[in-house]
Each structure stands twice: as C-alpha cells, then as structure tokens.
Amino acid sequence: MLSVKEISKNFQELIVLENINFEVGDKEIVAIIGPSGCGKSTLLNIISGLEKADMGVISGAERTIACVFQDDRLLPWRNVWENISLVREEEDRVRIQELIEAVGLKGFETYYPKQLSGGMKKRCGIARAFYYQGELLMMDEPFQGLDYSLRREMMQMLLKIWKSNKQSVLLITHEIEEALTLASKILVLSGRPGSVVKEYVLPGEEGRDPMDLGLHDIRKEILSLIME
Structure with a gap:
C-alpha cells in the first residue's frame, strides 16, 4: 500500500501542493483529477523521488515503481x-x-x-x-492527445493487462470519463495550491460504463468541483 500524508510543496513563493493525504491499496486503481496547474504531475514526481516534498511523509514508495509519462520516452x-x-x-x-x-x-x-x-x-x-x-504503476496522462475512439481502445487494453497483473495503479488524468471507467476510487484536487477536496469510492468493477446512470451524480459533482 502507498500512503501519502500531509504532503506540501512550494517552488519559492509559489505554493503548489498543500496538505495532501490519500492511500493507494494493493491491486487498486486510484485516479487523481483536477484543474490544470493544480500540482498533479508534481505529486507524482514527489512519490517517485524526482522531487522532494517540503513537508509530509510517504510510505510504500520504497516498492518498485513503473512509470508511464505524458510523452512516450x-x-x-x-x-x-x-x-x-x-x-x-x-x-x-x-x-x-x-x-x-x-x-x-x-x-x-x-x-x-x-x-x-x-x-x-x-x-x-x-x-x-x-x-x-513494478509493484506500483504510475501513469501521468497516458492517453493525452488521442482521439476518443483510440482512447477508449487503449483504456480497455490497459484494463485487460491490469486484470492479469493486478498491480496498484496511480493515474493522473484530466478526463472525468477516463477516471470513472478505470478507477477503483477518484481523488479530486482543488486549484493551486492543490489539495484533496473529495474522494469517491466507485461502485462496481473497474471497466464500468462511465455513462451509467448510477454515476451521474458523481460525474456532475466532480465537474462542479473542477470548475470551481
């Protein structure tokens, strides 16, 4: 399990992250969604050790970590x-x-x-x-720039491989539909400085239909939080 407690990060006078708390359980897909510039990628860099937090404690990051970046590298x-x-x-x-x-x-x-x-x-x-x-797979906007049909195909492909491996996954995304489809739970970050304003544990199994009526209220609320 990955545990993130009280993480904060400043770049000189700019407060990027403030008091971030969450956990990623074994074999769980956790999606982080929030407005542009709220510190999502910075948070992944801190967990992977590429950046150092100013405050807070991360446990579980000593496990092997695999990464999928926005660019293919x-x-x-x-x-x-x-x-x-x-x-x-x-x-x-x-x-x-x-x-x-x-x-x-x-x-x-x-x-x-x-x-x-x-x-x-x-x-x-x-x-x-x-x-x-890796025991933890971190994905930073892995489907960015793909058209709708290809993104859907890639999500199904990802789920198929994940179900055979059952690694813990931390997914950064801008797409609400992507998070609703793939995630076990969703964390919504506020605008900068980023902090967790809401956590949703999603019903059903990963790979669900994001347009399911049972997800309507969650989708609407997430959109409202991001717009704020």
Missing part, C-alpha cells in the same frame, strides 16, 4: 522489442511477446519509434511499464 535507436526489454536485465522473451500482442503491436517488433504512430508509441510505453513488473 522511447529510445529512438531501439526498436519496439528493444525498448520494452531494456527495463530488465534478464530478457523474458515469452513475456515480452505476450505484452506486445496484448497492446496490439504484433508484427511491429522490429519497428523504430519514428516508424510508429503516436498511439503505437503509447502502447509500447505501456507494455514497457508492465514488463518492468
């Missing part, structure tokens, strides 16, 4: 297979091929990033993160 001189395999010292060829097929890249194993579409690059980045086998 593939090495241009390595092909799809090589970009996935580089995160582990010993190459598990069976597992790599399973993941390549799971993300829909079968037949593109020897293709280089410049030969791939934006969506295919994101698929490769997701396969690499799952191949790393």
Whole structure:
C-alpha cells in the first residue's frame, strides 16, 4: 500500500501542493483529477523521488515503481522489442511477446519509434511499464492527445493487462470519463495550491460504463468541483 500524508510543496513563493493525504491499496486503481496547474504531475514526481516534498511523509514508495509519462520516452535507436526489454536485465522473451500482442503491436517488433504512430508509441510505453513488473504503476496522462475512439481502445487494453497483473495503479488524468471507467476510487484536487477536496469510492468493477446512470451524480459533482 502507498500512503501519502500531509504532503506540501512550494517552488519559492509559489505554493503548489498543500496538505495532501490519500492511500493507494494493493491491486487498486486510484485516479487523481483536477484543474490544470493544480500540482498533479508534481505529486507524482514527489512519490517517485524526482522531487522532494517540503513537508509530509510517504510510505510504500520504497516498492518498485513503473512509470508511464505524458510523452512516450522511447529510445529512438531501439526498436519496439528493444525498448520494452531494456527495463530488465534478464530478457523474458515469452513475456515480452505476450505484452506486445496484448497492446496490439504484433508484427511491429522490429519497428523504430519514428516508424510508429503516436498511439503505437503509447502502447509500447505501456507494455514497457508492465514488463518492468513494478509493484506500483504510475501513469501521468497516458492517453493525452488521442482521439476518443483510440482512447477508449487503449483504456480497455490497459484494463485487460491490469486484470492479469493486478498491480496498484496511480493515474493522473484530466478526463472525468477516463477516471470513472478505470478507477477503483477518484481523488479530486482543488486549484493551486492543490489539495484533496473529495474522494469517491466507485461502485462496481473497474471497466464500468462511465455513462451509467448510477454515476451521474458523481460525474456532475466532480465537474462542479473542477470548475470551481
């Protein structure tokens, strides 16, 4: 379990995060949603150790962490297979091929990033993160810039792999529909300085229909909180 307690972060005079508290349970997908500039990516950087908090305590981050970033961060001189395999010292060829097929890249194993579409690059980045086998998977806007149909396809792909791995996932997103579909629970951050203003434990299983009438009030309330 990841536990975040009383986390605050300033950049000189700018207060970015203030008194952040939440937990990510084992095999749980927690989505963080909030307005632009509220410190979502900064929070992920603190949890991963790329930034240092000014106050607060994080426990559980000593577990192995895999990351999927907004940009794909593939090495241009390595092909799809090589970009996935580089995160582990010993190459598990069976597992790599399973993941390549799971993300829909079968037949593109020897293709280089410049030969791939934006969506295919994101698929490769997701396969690499799952191949790393981190106990916690952190995803920062992994489907940003994709059109609606491709984003839906990628979400279903992610859920299929997650259900076979059951890692804990911390997902940053701007999309309410994305959070309602994928998450076990949703944290809504306020505008800067970011703080948790509401936590929703979602009904049903991950992969739910975000337009379900049972989610109408939650969707409406989240939108209202973000607009504030």
